[in-house]
Amino acid sequence: MATIASSFTFTPQRHALFDSSSSFHGTRLAPPSLRFLSVKSDAQPSISVSASSSPPYDLKEFKFEPIKESIVSREMTRRYMMDMITYADTDVVIVGAGSAGLSCAYELSKNPSVQVAIIEQSVSPGGGAWLGGQLFSAMVVRKPAHVFLNELGIDYDEQDNYVVIKHAALFTSTIMSKLLARPNVKLFNAVAAEDLIVKGGRVGGVVTNWALVSMNHDTQSCMDPNVMEAKVVVSSCGHDGPFGATGVKRLKSIGMIDSVPGMKALDMNAAEDAIVRLTREIVPGMIVTGMEVAEIDGSPRMVCFLLFPFFIKWPVLD
Template sequence: MDAQRYATPFDGFKYGDVGIQDSHHSFFDSRIARFKGIKESEISRAMTSRYFEDLNVNAEVDVVIVGAGSAGLSCAYELSKHPDVKVAIIEQGVAPGGGAWLGGQLFSAMCIRKPAHKLLDELSIPYDDEGNFVVVKHAALMTSTLLSKVLAAPNIKLFNATAAEDLIVKDIPAKGGRHVAGAVTNWTLVSLNHDTQMCMDPNTILSKVMVSSTGHDGPMGASGVKRLAKLGMIEKAPGMGALDMNTAEDAVVDRTREIVPGMVICGMEVAELDGCPRMGPTFGAMFISGLKAAHCALASLRRQREEAGEVQAETPEQKTLQATH
């Protein structure tokens, strides 16, 4: 029995045909539509000139986000709504998104507890409503949509395959002592091979605020709070607690904050610092924590500008009004 055949746009098309009216057909015939000529050096210059211009422009930023998982990306998305705020994202992986490309145990669907589904509505991402939570058919749909919004923003630059090896810390008594002032960076492949070479010094990105969203503990996880603990700027982080979905998500969002001057933490790094339970394969707190971190960063920027006399300090009434919106 012959297999069922479906009509295609190319029925009747022969490769040797010339002068076919259908532009879709001619597009695939190199004798009709050829690729434009190019020199290999043009491609090299196009890539390198833009990359090093990005490094130059982003050597000093308002906010540097370390870690482009679900919390870091949602933070960047919220900051994209403030075009006057220059943002750089540092992501150690080639592919941003952290663990948000899949649900739990390598399953496809992503579960998000309400009210975090409002972010899905804002991004026009469809989902199945299960009452107290919603389900996106594939986690990659959420992550790719969020990532595309972030990358399209003119005030945000992503440096992937780049690791944050250390913090920049300034000690200025007039500003209350030590504060985080940026990230020490290197290409991830270099960071992973320091023990095989003699010396491979890093680069830096100076910032007014760092948002540390490096996830839970691991080879490069929770790196922000672990470094702060080694520097004596915070108590030693106890690590995240055992899984309890109902407790975990509220705790992570509630404790998303600026922990030392110049550094905001969000996502699972909060659980590592405060011992909050882990929530497992439900992503609502990651997204809401990232959104909240963006507003913590904006508040820190404003405070720094007030201290520098660049803007007038807000009254308690104004702060209360902002907190209610």
Template sequence: MSPPSAMFAEPAPVSAPLPTKAPLKDQVKVAGNYSSTSTLAEVTSDWEKFTFNPIRESQVSRAMTSRYFKDLDNYAESDVVVIGAGSCGLSATYMLAKARPDLKIAIIEANVSPGGGAWLGGQLFSAMVMRKPADAFLREIGVPYEDEGNFVVVKHAALFTSTLLSKVLQFPNVKLFNATSVEDLITRKDAQGNIRIAGVVTNWTLVTMHHDDQSCMDPNTINAPIIISTTGHDGPFGAFSVKRLVSMQQLEKLGGMRGLDMNVAEDAITKGTREIVPGMVVGGMELSEVDGANRMGPTFAAMALSGCKAAEEVLRVFDERKAQNDE
């Protein structure tokens, strides 16, 4: 056995290794024929000599995955989670992110393409109708429209949706996780046994769709003191949060969406947008399943203004929910 002095002796100093040249597989030419200040006219001036800057396939993979997993890490603790990136969810996010740039906002959207049903006006028609005074929101985000008196018309619904989406995604405090589903809600009980929503349980949508024909694929989670749920009326992914509240016995039952009545529906949805249970604000057509509100059909004023009210409701209770979440 070695003597104690030998067992605990200081290790011999090791010289720092000399820098070595990166392996060939990691070496990539830094710049090609064009600089970061090249104009489009310069780039397209001579197609015979045109070539893209060089890249390795591994660089593409690392550029995507490193950022995605950094976002997963960063937003595992969020301030607000918005479920559903339709017109209501995006409007709510826009208003929140603008009012509170300090809040970290995660949007969870089940589809690859955000926007919900707002890419078309109705029955595959292009134009989007919004009743006044929702035209104020169009002016806020810079979408032109034709004034028809009591309502306005955007020439294509995709113009509204793409404009709103682009503005939301430019906020540095917002992250959209699309092709991602909410599979459950994180809950907490207070001393009296009352339930508070404290986040969401997520999975990639393709995984969610195949739970029945694959082995168990456990989900991921995002903690947040408050969520906004705007998953739309009942359907495959619709009204998810409020249906889950019923199964958790936090709502006795759903009211069920009533028949189409634009005049009644849009007022009811906008005014009724609120915190349904502590930690969950519900807006848009998901609310119709709670309150038994009428369907509104192909008019989008309430979608935008319900989102505005949802943002107000979050800010009204945020400090209280944040304090509860930190306990």
């Protein structure tokens, strides 16, 4: 019985998945030239792949350059220690690398004279911005935040009052790759901000530790932390949770603010406007942004990702 063998060939012809008439805007994707061919055969079912050019190297002869294990250790250790020395006293420390923190860092670091350190307790920065609501892929972004997507070069599906990114990870991965390539930015992930440095009624930095140590202080002997001094601390720790709203909760516990009422029930239209309006220096030396604003002001919760860069930079730069 005849069977079908499929092969891939690269041609400039049709494939519905890559329709160039897509409604996505921004940086246009290069259209792949891919199509499927059906080939009659009496052999067993098989799939073959063919390309228009040969590989640039012989895989049978491929070999990485040799390296000593100690060199790998020294390179990682030396560079990380130099980063810790460089950013021990810096311009801005941003606590929390979710969409608010990343957007803030992106805007501030456009000025090459502003040194920005980002503290993120997770190994994987990005917070909840890797997915949309309820673990779905798409991210809905209300205008005018689409202007920021244009700047980053992210494609989206444009609607009347909003745009849709087909996968939230496109935003997070793109902004991180552009941000971390800048020489005046350092991300310290897997690092937690355990406390604040406060002198004379002004926040002057953060107390840091490895995140796994911070999560397990009650299971081991005391492990003292480290510090990072800063002219400004931006707290973008998100809404309440194990590592959420830690900045404002600590301000309350040391008596620098009166209360943290927590966010109200969801109202997207009211919430996003409130975040823009209420982002501010909450105490001398410390600015609060993102969902942490809703926690301290009792404003509604929301599903908001990309309004932050339009308003976060002015209080920090001032």
